[in-house]
Amino acid sequence: MIKREIIARYRGSFLGLLWTLINPVLMLSIYTFVFGVVFKVRLEPQNSHLHDDKFAFAMLLFTGLILFNLFSECLSRAPGLILANVNYVKKVIFPLEILPLVSLGSALFHAGISFLVLFVFLLIMEHPIEWTIVFLPIILFPLMLLTVGLSWILASLGVFVRDIGQLINLILTMLLFLSPIFYPASALPESIRDYLFLNPLTLIIEQARAVILYGQPPGWSSLALYYPLAFFIAWFGLAWFKKTRKGFADVL
DSSP states (O other), X not given: OHXXXXXXXXXXXXXXXXXXXHHHHHHHHHHIIIIIIISOOOOOGGXXXXXXXXXXXXXXXXXXXXXXXXXXXXXXXXXXXXGGGHHHHTOTTSOTTHHHHHHHHHHHHHHHHHHHHHHXXXXXXXXXXXXXXXXXXXXXXXXXXXXXXXXXXXXXXXXXXXXXXXXXXXXXXHHHHXXXXXXXXXXXXXXXXXXXXXXXXXXXXXXXXXIIIIOOOOOHHHHHHHHHHHHHHHHHHHHHHHHHGGGHHHHO
């Protein structure tokens, strides 16, 4: 179903699956040109280990956007997943709970292509591929758990409350600017920096940048707190979805 989901998105287009590669290449090229060449954005030395690299901001921005887009793509589609597959609802044997997993698989495919583009860009810019990149799956896994858990909850709520889709899009827009995507967390004053970590994306984005760009190992103590929370959200989301599934057919 994941393969069919990915192919269906580009069905009918002239370039087909090539768009999965063209999109991140174009976006990274634009970020590099606009922020590195036109605006000449440079990070303060205390805010980045890449301060001497004129393309540092583009790399920080692109890394953050890959993770945000993964999270955003799943959650923005979640409220409409059941509504878009009404024909499956009355098939008792069909496991509706796999629909958010299919959505996550599709988003992971696009995130993987974007990471590949980022790694090629790093090589072109003669930036070393740090060995700490091996920790990236450990950092991404709790984000996947959190994302699919929230997707189960939203997919269920979307059946009963049709406004939930509009609300989620609004929240995601707010999260885009309340996440350290356009700036590193260290750029904020210490008095408000800790509040930024109430956003579930902040830790993951910062940790991913650390292992990909800075050559630093993950913050194990922070991840040790994040993992149980992500497992709980995933467990609660699945339990909530299974509990409410009985009422889908009545509403639809």
